[in-house]
Amino acid sequence: MSETRFSVAAYAVVSDDGRRILLTRRRDSDDWVLPGGSVEDAEAPWDAIVREVAEETGLEVAIGRLVGIYAKPGERDLVHVFTASVRGGSLRPSDERDRVEFVNPNDLPEQTSVRDRERIADTLAERPTVVLATQPPEADEPPAGTR
Numbered sequence: 001m002s003e004t005r006f007s008v009a010a011y012a013v014v015s016d017d018g019r020r021i022l023l024t025r026r027r028d029s030d031d032w033v034l035p036g037g038s039v040e041d042a043e044a045p046w047d048a049i050v051r052e053v054a055e056e057t058g059l060e061v062a063i064g065r066l067v068g069i070y071a072k073p074g075e076r077d078l079v080h081v082f083t084a085s086v087r088g089g090s091l092r093p094s095d096e097r098d099r100v101e102f103v104n105p106n107d108l109p110e111q112t113s114v115r116d117r118e119r120i121a122d123t124l125a126e127r128p129t130v131v132l133a134t135q136p137p138e139a140d141e142p143p144a145g146t147r
Contacts, residue, residue: 006071
């Protein structure tokens with residue numbers, strides 16, 4: 001793939017009946033992030049979310065609405081964010097995530113990135129249109145090849 005093209009990623013804002021948001025903590029850092037990740041070859045972003053959420057958290061989800069598409073030019077990423085609801089499974093950590101928890105969106109862990117905070121706020125705002133935004137690089141980016 002050309003280094004001038006964007007890669008595609010997909011993340012879910014999964015909420016429970018109490019309107020808490022599912023966050024995962026990366027094993028390689030203390031960062032709390034939304035579940036999701038890279039879209040594989042010939043995979044739709046919404047299918048990637050279902051796969052990634054199951055791999056990272058043990059939960060089976062149903063996709064809701066498209067919240068937004070976020071460009072990260074510095075990393076050449078195009079991130080799709082969808083809402084999702086739990087349909088089954090059991091919450092558990094994984095090889096990539098050492099903690100998975102539903103948290104109050106007004107009391108996010110300090111280590112939640114500015115970008116994920118923006119995506120969560122956009123989700124909770126329930127805008128009538130899809131958000132199209134460019135997000136600047138974080139001070140401490142995740143390791144190369146991961147999001």
